[in-house]
Amino acid sequence: DTAVSQTPKYLVTQMGNDKSIKCEQNLGHDTMYWYKQDSKKFLKIMFSYNNKELIINETVPNRFSPKSPDKAHLNLHINSLELGDSAVYFCASSETVNYGYTFGSGTRLTVV
Amino acid sequence: GESVGLHLPTLSVQEGDNSIINCAYSNSASDYFIWYKQESGKGPQFIIDIRSNMDKRQGQRVTVLLNKTVKHLSLQIAATQPGDSAVYFCADKTGNQFYFGTGTSLTVIP
Numbered sequence: 646d647t648a649v650s651q652t653p654k655y656l657v658t659q660m661g662n663d664k665s666i667k668c669e670q671n672l673g674h675d676t677m678y679w680y681k682q683d684s685k686k687f688l689k690i691m692f693s694y695n696n697k698e699l700i701i702n703e704t705v706p707n708r709f710s711p712k713s714p715d716k717a718h719l720n721l722h723i724n725s726l727e728l729g730d731s732a733v734y735f736c737a738s739s740e741t742v743n744y745g746y747t748f749g750s751g752t753r754l755t756v757v
Numbered sequence: 758g759e760s761v762g763l764h765l766p767t768l769s770v771q772e773g774d775n776s777i778i779n780c781a782y783s784n785s786a787s788d789y790f791i792w793y794k795q796e797s798g799k800g801p802q803f804i805i806d807i808r809s810n811m812d813k814r815q816g817q818r819v820t821v822l823l824n825k826t827v828k829h830l831s832l833q834i835a836a837t838q839p840g841d842s843a844v845y846f847c848a849d850k851t852g853n854q855f856y857f858g859t860g861t862s863l864t865v866i867p
Contacts, residue, residue: 649800686844688801688857701854735800742853745791748800 648672651736651749658726659757665722666752668736676700677719678737678746679711688735694719695742726756769864776834778861780847785828787849792821792832795844795860804832804845839865 651668658664670677678701679691692711693701699711708724719736733753737746770776782790788809793801807814807821807830814821820833830847842865848855 686795686860686862688846688860690854693854737800743789743850745803745806745848746801746855747803748793750798750800 648747649736649738649749651734651752653752654750655753655755657755657757660726660728662726663722663724664726664754665720666734666736666754667718667720668749669718670736670738670747671717672738672740672747674738674740674747675716676739676742677713677716678739679719679721680735680737680748682733682735682751684732692719692721693742700742723754726754728756730754731756766859767862767864769866770837772837772839772865772867774837776832776837776841776863776865778832778834778845778847778863780830780832780858782828782830782847782849782856782858784849784851784856785825787828787851789850790821790823790830791848791850791855792819792830793846793848793857794841795846797843801846834863837863837865839867841865 649670676695678693691705694713697713710722713719733751735751736749739746791806792804795801805816805821818835822831844860844862846860847858
């Protein structure tokens with residue numbers, strides 16, 4: 646069973662489109678995250694939710710909107726996609742904010 | 758934001774040799790540190806962690822050393838194998854957030 650699963654794995658879309666990436670964890674963790682990994686492999690946190698409440702919201706364009714319907718799910722919706730949004734997006738979860746993460750396998754977003 | 762840096766962006770080692778991957782962190786208030794391994798096409802995987810009240814922790818073939826005086830963290834991999842080829846990240850926690858380093862790409866030469 647996949648602990649943190651995100652879909653889709655690959656997403657190719659045109660500039661200006663709106664897209665969503667879904668994430669689900671079956672670990673019973675309280676905290677979930679979205680990270681963006683650029684072409685140089687740098688991982689940058691975007692958002693963090695603890696029990697459906699937003700706790701970290703880094704400087705991210707407001708075109709990015711996370712949604713957590715329950716503590717097992719954290720989806721990422723992106724409006725008006727831009728070329729610079731091309732990256733790999735990772736969802737992760739942790740038992741609490743004080744523990745290490747379990748990452749999903751990533752969604753490679755390519756904006757053309 | 759926090760700055761967590763790695764001294765060597767790439768490292769090549771012969772199979773069977775020991776590998777050492779280094780990491781510097783900047784916040785003396787960091788209290789928890791983790792090493793992750795990221796294989797191609799996959800998400801980062803937890804390898805080993807250490808809290809700030811320790812200076813050494815050992816796992817299976819891996820050892821993490823923490824030097825709080827100079828804010829330095831290292832990952833030692835014993836008898837490096839081809840399957841160890843990956844990008845390795847250190848991450849340090851300050852408050853309720855982890856900050857990731859830029860990664861070191863380890864290549865194991867058969």
